[in-house]
Amino acid sequence: MRRHRNGEVLDSENDNPPSGDGSDVILGLDGGTTSTVCVCMAMPPSSRGGVPDPLPVLARAVSGCSNHNSVGESAARETLEQVMAEALLKSGSNRSSVRAVCLAVSGVNHPTDQQRILAWLKEMFPSHVKLFVQNDAVAALASGTLGKLHGCVLIAGTGTIAYGFTEDGREARAAGAGPVLGDWGSGYGIAAQALTAVVRAYDGRGPQTMLTQSILQSLHLFSADELIGWTYADPSWARIAALVSVVVSCAEAGDQVANKILQDSVQELAVSVKAVVQRLNLSGEDGKGCFPLVMVGGVLEANKRWDIGKEVVNFVLKDYPGAHPIRPKVEPAVGAALLAWNFYLRESEK
């Protein structure tokens, strides 16, 4: 018998792989900077016929942040356990039905991160359950490719990262290092530059801009010098990144400062994608090979006249005409579940 650290008793029979039946499930988790989503999917009977349509998603649960860098290790573990328990409960399954888990979580930047998180998961599940830990960008890629690890994903929400895989399993990433380390193409980066432009206009270091009135209005402030207190009061990235829509509106209204900030952001995001494509040689010898380019995140999904995502794709296509842009129709947690399925099949074949 194996006792879970929270006191839950797992039956000793769970240490032996149960015979496969209709109740087998897989869990896919997407742990971002603000929330953690867990999807419980019925295990498709085999890989023949490809990805089942519709996808057999049984349940979905949402919880808070599970990035161990942000909330600490014990809070991150707690969140993960809770969201998995809830998804299993909602699906009418339990821990003993789980065959594979893919946890894709932000804050996995180094093999030691991966090992540590894998060690937590091993404490939560019997030994026959297949466990996989990835950076959350990998789940986002899989949400666009429906589980295939090939191509490049660009995420630009509050933060940004580009992540890619070759068909033979090599991987590379660019950016995704946070604002201190210069992720200037992200929503946070765009908004922080807009705030900076307002301060510079106010104190005489930069040109006047429409951003001043628009941002002060949206924050219910009267003067640019109040922005200092506003940022100190709560410097959380998401709160600042929420100003991106104001920047887009100003750029659409013809403001040159806002327009320049968005153009720089497009450059930065395109450079991240190109760095990954180049290092992995995704476009092949002639530079024209096809590969999926999955585009994810609020900054890229804007459906306005000034469309950051479209501009980034255009920049990438100039150098890599074989890039095939995909806007995923399923969420990253489903991508993680499909990854778990693929990993499971591959390991079972061995």
Next chain:
Amino acid sequence: MRRHRNGEVLDSENDNPPSGDGSDVILGLDGGTTSTVCVCMAMPPSSRGGVPDPLPVLARAVSGCSNHNSVGESAARETLEQVMAEALLKSGSNRSSVRAVCLAVSGVNHPTDQQRILAWLKEMFPSHVKLFVQNDAVAALASGTLGKLHGCVLIAGTGTIAYGFTEDGREARAAGAGPVLGDWGSGYGIAAQALTAVVRAYDGRGPQTMLTQSILQSLHLFSADELIGWTYADPSWARIAALVSVVVSCAEAGDQVANKILQDSVQELAVSVKAVVQRLNLSGEDGKGCFPLVMVGGVLEANKRWDIGKEVVNFVLKDYPGAHPIRPKVEPAVGAALLAWNFYLRESEK
């Protein structure tokens, strides 16, 4: 009788201004982002003969951060009360000998900040004591001009700010808004850009640089991807700004990336000074008028071959040949005490 909120009883006689005698003292406080310094100075008998030489500094005390934005209001008050009590004790004086207090503290960015902090001070002292609250940059200016509020000060340590006064009392500032709002010339700004350059070189977005080996070595890390965890572990500005000396060394050794970061920083710092000088018209109608340019802070004090402070001065002199650079010989807290003295004399003359 007036009871202090901490329970200390102030004699009722203190509510009446005592006759001036040799024991009268003034307090100057410099509250920066990392520490608070309080200087207790004997009140010079009159302003005739100018600033006394040597300065009659009786005692000095040091405490932690008193920026209410950083540590919160009650901790900031506590720190201020404690450091003043210690300086008075060391000088053999007490609260009843105090004639004037100038508190120059970072985080005073708006008249409401000034009013709030003034209200705290009023609770601590009898009503006849003259109380003045300023941004800490003002004390730094006064440390270079020995109490005269005229000219421009540039501070570049962990953070950066330019602050200026005309002889008739108009004032202006530039920068000083923190990293979110783009103080790129600061020690933090220089170091964050260097860290960014290392990450960009690592993931293929930027050129290789000597900064990689030098920074990893100084932080005892093995790989650039460990920098993400390092910055998350403690993103305090001073810890990051401490890397400036590494950037200077790399620039001196011929690294182009490091050199560019320092050149950009010089530009940024010079632009802050110029914005203040221009708005206050410190150089007069012909642009050649003389004004003090006080230079303060670790980034400007480097005495290496690559001298950031010297480069900034050269940039400013190109546009404003009347700028007279001063490296203060006394600390900002002494500047604050001299300001308190000047304010006291001016108010007494009224």
